[in-house]
Amino acid sequence: MNKKVQQKRNQIKNRMGRLTDKDFFLSQSYHDTMLKSxxxxxxxxxxxxxxxYEESDDARIAFTNGRLLYLNTANLITNLMTSRVSKIKSHEGFIAHECGHLRCSDFKRRGRYVSGFSRWRVYPKPPQVQLVYERKAWEEMKGYLNAHNVVAASVIQKTASYINNVLEDVYIESFMCQKYPGSIQNGIQRNAALIIHHIPTQEARKAEKSDGLTIMLDMIFRYARAGRTEAEKEYDKQYCSRLNSCRKIIDEAVVSADPDIRFYATNRLMLKLWKYIRQAIKTAAKSLKNEINRLSEEELSKKIQEYLKRKMLWVALSETIGASEEQNEVEEEIEGWDGELEGEPESQNQNGKNEELENALEKMRDGQRQEGGEEETEEGSEIDETLSNLLQKIAEEKFLQDEESDLKRNLEEEAANFKLDGIHKDSVIEMHRMTTVPLRLEKEYKMIAPEINRITRRLEASLEDVLERLEGGTQSGLYMGKRLSRGNLYRLDDKIFEKTIKPEDGFSIAFAVLLDLSGSMSSGGRIESAQKAGLVMYTFCRNLGIPVMLYGHTTHDMGYTEVVDIYSFADFDSVDNQDYLRIMSVSTYDCNRDGVALRFVGQKLLNRPEDIKILLMISDGQPYAQGYKGEIAKADLQEAKYSLEKRGVKLFSAAIGDDREMIEEIYKDGFLNIADFNTMPVKLAGLIARFIR
Incomplete structure (x- = not known):
């Protein structure tokens, strides 16, 4: 086995043993596996x-808004489990839970319901009033809303949102457990059982100085998810009595396929709990009395939300966010998410009551009444094999990430140590290279891949005879030879001979492509043509095993000096096979100090062991930077070309802009006109053929 390959395998094996949960759960392979689910x-x-991966106690667990599904892989429930296998099953449970929302929840109506309270309305209609105390509760609630009491509306809104989310959670979990009664049901039940087990006791809540509303919501959460439990007996009579009045409403709501039923149920439960809600409103108003009169309505609303987040820490399994509810807050709070969403939410409404869901709910509650804090031992060859394969893939990912990070550091050191003199002595070089390639670049590449592959094949076809000689095999269709070609005996042009070609040891050649990323390249599709030309060269060289690098250059002004920005899109020492995607990030920036970039890339070529070293620069015009243009720049580039070629680098400048005559005057025999992109394969084939024949 190749020594280098064995060394790589050993490094990957060592990384497998050192992978942390964070490394594992935030890896691309694990993300891809979960995305499939x-x-x-x-x-x-x-x-x-x-x-x-957020380990703080108040971090979100999971949520979806119909377009984005968020999962905190280090949430407090998953972290109660000790083995990585059990944590994976926990993640599957949360994923299944949120997928239940995708399948069943109506996000637009949910948003309309929750946001209605801040608009002083109760959606979809006022609650049904059956008892005297409920009538009084409704009149008080209506009074707060009619008076546009911001504090009261905020407390009512938060309470209604929470209760409705609890009811919706139980319904969608029953639905998913009915559809997937195996490992998915097990994952859902285990997560729920753990969080139920860790609901604070009444004594603990009182010690925290929690209010009656928090205690009642604990009881509703437990009952909705697990039904009647022994834990209820530990609560004061007033709380147990109030829960008894809520049971029927909860039971009917969690098995109805119509989300409006859960909105009605939430409104009714709000009346049942009104005395606790009213007290919470009074407490909030008292705490915020100094702000109520001096702040604007918008400022006060923000202050109230901060207060509610701090004071109302209620038990929750996940969050369902409506299409119009808290969307800006969601985008701001998730660090690392760029806000890009795919598609629009579909309104899904299922009507009617399902007896199968009632049965599924009872089975689910049976599974959640077990209140053990430790997970059960999970064995099984299938999950073990899956975990082992994932570990291998993730260790490889980590190895490649580390190698790419090392490569970037090495490039930065090269740039820092690269000596500039003459008219470039006051400039500095700054290196840029992606260590992690974003997924969007793969989508962009797929759009142009057919064109790149087609042009590459044309280039290879133009060099077919050369490639045959290099690869070895049989060459037929010859006028002369020692052996007749049976397949060509019918030919009338006398090309009926063939010969065996012995493969050569290989051709010792290395390529470097340097792209001009100055602002002028943004017009007329020039940068796109340069990018495609670079991709063709990269693909061609990779197909033939020719070492190839592709860099880009521009400048930016640091104030006291000019910085030459050099972008490494493809590098000789890259190991992750993602350089073709890095090339998709090619873009235009500012000015161009060609002399610095040529010397830097030329030096990298000179450090290569190959006999033939070719540097191809693609640009649209003359160099232009601080004190660097006209005859000064022309003389500098001619000196750079002379110096590089004297030491063994063949330099060519491919022109795609309007200043082709000036570029030809500078580079003379090194000029290559590729203004017509369709003729590029022929031009490149001619250039390559000069050196590999």
Whole structure:
């Protein structure tokens, strides 16, 4: 086995043993595995999955708004589990839970319901009033809303949102457990059982100085998810009595396929809990009395939300966010998510009551009544094999990331140590290279890949005879030879001979492509043509095993000096096979100090062991930077060309802009006109053929 390959395998094996949970759960391979589950369970192919790792106790667990699904892989429930296998099952449970929302929840109506309270309205209609105290509760609630009491509306809104989310969670979990009664049901039940087990006791809540509303919501959460439990007996009579009045409403709501039923139920439960809600409103108003009169309505609303976040720490399994509810807040709070979403939410409404869901709910509650804090031991060759394969893939990912990070550091050191003199002595070089390639670049590459591959094949066809000689094999269609070609005996042009070609040891050649990224390249599709030309050269060289690098250059002004920005899109020492995607990030910037970039890239070529070294620069015109243009720049480039070629680098400048005559005057025999992109394969073939024949 190749020594280098064995060394790589050993490094990957060592990394497997050192992978932390964070490394594992935030890896691309694990994300891809979970995304497949999301699309399968959620039946939605345009969903965006964002996976986070946040260990703080108040961090979100999971949520979806119909377009984005967020999972905190280090959430407090998953972290109660000790083995990585059990943590994976926990993640599957949360994924399945959120996919239940994708399948069943109506996000637009949910948003309308929750945001209605801040508009002084109760959606979809006022609650049904059956008892005297409920009538009084409704009159008080209506009074607060009619008076546009911001504090009261905010407390009512938060309470209604929470209760409705609890009811919706139980319904969608029953639905998913009915659809997937195996490992998915197990993951859902285990997560729920753990969080139920860790609901604070009444004594603990009182010690925290929690209010009656918090205690009642704990009881509603437990009952909705697990039904009647022994834990209820530990609560004061007033709380147990109030829960008894809520049971029927909860039971009917969590098995109805119509989300409006849960909105009605939430409104009724609000009346049942009104005395606790009213007290919470009074407490909030008292705490905020100094701000109420001096702040604007918008400022006061923000202050109230901060207060509610701090004071109302209620038990929750996940969050369902409506299409219009808290969307800006979601985008701002998730660090690392760029806000890109795929597709729009579909309104899904299922009507009627399902007896199968009632049965599924009872089974689910049976599974959640177990209140053990430790997970069960999970064995099984399938999950072990899956985990082992994932570990191998993720260790490889980590190895490649580390190698790419090392490469970037080495490039930065090269740039820092690269000596500039003469008219460039006051400039500095700054290196840029992606260590992680974003997924969007792969989508962009797929759009132009057919064109790149077609042009590459044309280039290879133009050099077919040369490539045959280099690769070895049989060459037929010859006028003369020692052996007849049976397949060509019918020919009338006398090309009926063939000969065996012995493969040569290989051709010792290395290529470097340097792209001009100055602002002028943005017009007329020039940068796109340069990018495609670079991709063709890169693909061609990779197909033939020719070492190739592709860099870009521009400048920016640091104030006291000019910085030459050099972008490494493809490098000789890259190991992750993602350089073709890095080339897709080619863009235009500012000015261009060609002499610095040529010397830097030329030196990298000179450090290569190959006999033939070719540097191809693609630009649209003359160099232009601080004190660097006209005859000064022309003389500098001619000196750079002379110096590089004297030491063994063949320099060519391919022109795609309007200043082709000036470029030809500078580079003379090194000029290459590729203004017509369609003729580029022929031009490049001619250039390559000069050196590999």
């Amino acid at each position: 999301v699309r399968l369970l959620g039946q939605k192919n345009d969903i965006t999955l964002f996976m986070d």
